[in-house]
Amino acid sequence: MFAAAIFLLLTRFSSTMLRGANAWFKPFKFALSIAVFSWTMGWYTYELSAPATVNLYNYVVIILLGFEVIYIALQAGRGKLSHYNVSSPLFKFLTALMGIAAAIVTIWTGYIGILFCTTNLPNLPVYYVLSIRIGIFLFVFFAFQGASMGARQTHTVGGPEGYSRLPVFNWSTKYGDLRIAHFIGMHALQLLPLLSWYVFRDITATLIIGLLYALLAGFTLVGALKGRPLINI
Numbered sequence: 001m002f003a004a005a006i007f008l009l010l011t012r013f014s015s016t017m018l019r020g021a022n023a024w025f026k027p028f029k030f031a032l033s034i035a036v037f038s039w040t041m042g043w044y045t046y047e048l049s050a051p052a053t054v055n056l057y058n059y060v061v062i063i064l065l066g067f068e069v070i071y072i073a074l075q076a077g078r079g080k081l082s083h084y085n086v087s088s089p090l091f092k093f094l095t096a097l098m099g100i101a102a103a104i105v106t107i108w109t110g111y112i113g114i115l116f117c118t119t120n121l122p123n124l125p126v127y128y129v130l131s132i133r134i135g136i137f138l139f140v141f142f143a144f145q146g147a148s149m150g151a152r153q154t155h156t157v158g159g160p161e162g163y164s165r166l167p168v169f170n171w172s173t174k175y176g177d178l179r180i181a182h183f184i185g186m187h188a189l190q191l192l193p194l195l196s197w198y199v200f201r202d203i204t205a206t207l208i209i210g211l212l213y214a215l216l217a218g219f220t221l222v223g224a225l226k227g228r229p230l231i232n233i
Contacts, residue, residue, distance in 0.1 A: 003069060004031035007076075016079045019161045021170045026082070027073040029169075033186075034065045041109065042192050044132055048115055048122060056110055064101035071098065084153045099150055106143040113137050127206045131196035134210035135189040142185020142217060148178055155179045158227025166231065173229050180219035180230050188213055 007028035016023040038061055045054040071094060075082040083098070085091040113136035115168045121129050149155045157176035192213060196206045220230060 001035045003073075004028055004035060007031055007073065016076070016181060018076070018079070019179070020082060021165065023079060023178040024078040025168070025170060027069065027100060027101050031069050032070060036190065037186075038062070038065070041112065042194075044064065044116070044136075045112060047121055047172070048112075048119055049114060050119075053115070054112075060108060061105055064105055068098050068101055074147060083150070086153070095150075099147070102143065102146065104231050106140055109136060109143075111139065125197075125201070127196050127203045128193060131193040131206050131210065134206070134214075135192040138188035138192075138210075138214055138217065139186050142182055142188075142221075145221065146179070146182050149182070152178075157224055171230060173231050174229040175229060176224035177229065178224045180223060183219050184220055185214075185217040188217070 007024050010024040011022045011028065014022065014024055020028070041061065042058065045057065048054055059210065072082040074173055075085070080091075081087075085095055113133060114127060116133050131180065154161060155178045156172050158176065159172075159175035161172070163173060167184075169179075171180055188210075192206070192210055200206055200209060223230065
C-alpha cells in the first residue's frame with residue numbers, strides 16, 4: 001500500500017507518458033491490486049489447516065508479485081513499457097518472466113481454491129466458504145484471461161491505444177478494452193465474500209450472485225472482444 005501511495009504521488013510530479021497515460025499510473029494500479037490480493041489471500045488461507053503449504057504459497061506470492069511491481073516501477077521511471085515490450089532480447093525475457101510469475105501465482109491460487117473445496121471448515125458459515133470458492137475460481141479464470149492481452153500485445157480491441165479513457169482506470173471509452181473483464185473477474189475474490197458475509201448470508205443467494213457476477217464479467221469480455229467500449233463517451 002505504501003508503494004502504491006508513492007506511485008500515485010509521482011503521477012502528480014511526472015509528465016512522462018506511455019501509450020497515452022501517465023507512466024506512474026500503471027505501477028500504482030499494480031501495487032494497489034497486488035496489496036489487496038495479498039491481504040485477501042492471507043485472510044482466507046489463515047483458515048486452512050495446511051501451514052506448510054500456506055507459508056510456501058505466501059512466500060511465492062511475495063517474491064513473484066514483488067518482482068512484477070519492482071520491474072513495472074523501474075520501467076515507468078525510465079519512461080519505457082514493461083508489458084508488451086519486445087524491443088530487445090532482455091525486455092522480451094523480462095516480459096515472459098512476468099507472464100510466468102503471474103501464471104505460477106494464479107495456478108497456486110487455484111490450488112488454494114481446491115483446498116477450500118476439500119477442507120472441512122466448521123467455524124465458517126457454509127455460504128461464506130462457498131463465496132470464497134466461487135471468488136477464487138473466477139479470479140483464476142480471469143487472471144488467465146490476461147494472456148489474451150499478452151498474445152495481442154495490447155489490451156485495446158478495434159483501434160489504437162491512447163485515446164479517450166476513463167480517469168485512473170484508463171479504460172478505453174472508444175474501443176474494446178480487455179482489462180475491464182480482467183479487473184471485474186479477478187476482484188470477485190474480494191467482492192463476492194464481502195457480499196455473502198454482510199448482505200446475503202444465504203447459500204442460494206450466494207450462488208445466484210456468483211452466477212450473475214460471472215455473467216457480468218463474461219459480458220464485458222465478449223463486448224471487448226467485439227471492440228465495444230464499456231462506456232462510450
